[in-house]
Amino acid sequence: MNPAAIAALSQSGVAVEVVEETGSTNADLLARAATLSGPLLLVARQQTAGRGRAGRSWLSSSEGSLTFSLAWHFAGGLPRLTGLPLAIGVALADTLERLGVQVGLKWPNDVLRDGDKLAGILIETQAASQGGVWAVIGIGLNLLMPDELEAQIGRSVASLPWLARMDRDELMAALLDGLAGALREFERAGFAAFAARWNLRHAWQGETVTVLDGGTVLHEGSAAGVDDAGRLLLDTPEGRITVLAGDVSLRVKGAE
Template sequence: MTDILSPERIAGFCRPAAQQVAVKIVDETGSTNADLLAALPRLTTPTLLIARTQTAGRGRAGRSWLSEAGKSLTFSLAWKFNAPVQSLIGLPLAVGVAIAEALAMFNVSVRLKWPNDVLYQGRKLAGVLIESASAGHVPHEASWAVIGIGINMTVNEQLAAQIGRPVASIPWLAELDQDMLMATLLNALSDALVQFEHEGLGAFTQRWNALHAYTGQAVVILDRGQVLQEGVAVGVDGIGRFVLDTASGRTAIMAGDVSLRVKEN
């Protein structure tokens, strides 16, 4: 991995929507999401926080996100929306599309797994954790989203064993100019967040479904390890629910503490 990761170089590669973002880099922290959530009362502009090493990374539903310095990208983006928190439903899907479209610029073809995973060759390449908070004196007028993203690049056997589930590894990503890679991701995310605020999830559902990893496959939806639903995966609807065809008809699942798995024969 290049040792640069320079705020100035990243900003130099940014398009207009991303140029408003303050870029900060720290050598080590517990969680970039936790840091930005704590800083929200003081933020006056969208802020990207990148950690070279993250020691207490968090995933969805309280899970840990394990990573090693120089072998993954771990960062969070705090973004203010002129809309209430409730309007951010479906934002993880838009973020997944943005990540996929950014990686495609480096000829990395990924697929999306509902509600917030990015897969490469069937294994998890990236995860997204979004935490939101009301902003301003009148809570319903505006909101902040802190978008945490972890992207695996080089995963050795020891780290894979710690993670305990299949994870993707694309070692050559770590050899790219990391400032260029980070700016490409920031450009895609910034453009997507502007579009999401103005057009909503509807601008992303067709793009997400085109990238869906499991269209037409038999899947199960698990809630705390118990089967909640099973059927054939269709995709997502206009409000971000996962749609599947079951024995009793078509149904839609709203994201919560649920997991999607391919059904074993």
């Protein structure tokens, strides 16, 4: 990938850097947050220590994955970022749809295709010296999934072989434009502007699900989408409840 080509193809005005290999693009941007003067996209051709939610590893291959992070400054405090991972999911889904791929969304931060995980989102924050916070939005997107990597992951995962044939600079520019546009919309209106679009793509709408935290069952019920704050709506025998937690897994009841 060529950073100058990505920047030229993009309408976002975001600076772009590409590195051959790094441990984690999120960690790299967090380490540089104090020196950043504007939004920055960092793409790694190979990422060796990618991270997912709750400290999990994100495994990827240089040929079959896109791994990148986008640093974005928000003037408000952390409460203003409520629902941001879900908004990023909508941005990815909207962009992929424009490229001819239909996907679903799983609360709080997964993009699914045919029920399998296609992309993951990890957002980390750091206080900004100029006030507000830097949000570092890390994304791993599967394009091709070699058998040996899928065996390492230990479960079926989705891929996008059709998009894998697309010019990578054009694909990255399209994703950057979608993300930058969504972030500007989020700055103006928060997650409420995305809630309806998220619910339209809710992969497990009406399914009986189990909400877990550290392996402990917190709730069971029927998944009913999200509210304007990005909280999961769960219909239980005791009535509808809302769930908002940073380290919660959502699984179809009975699934491994």
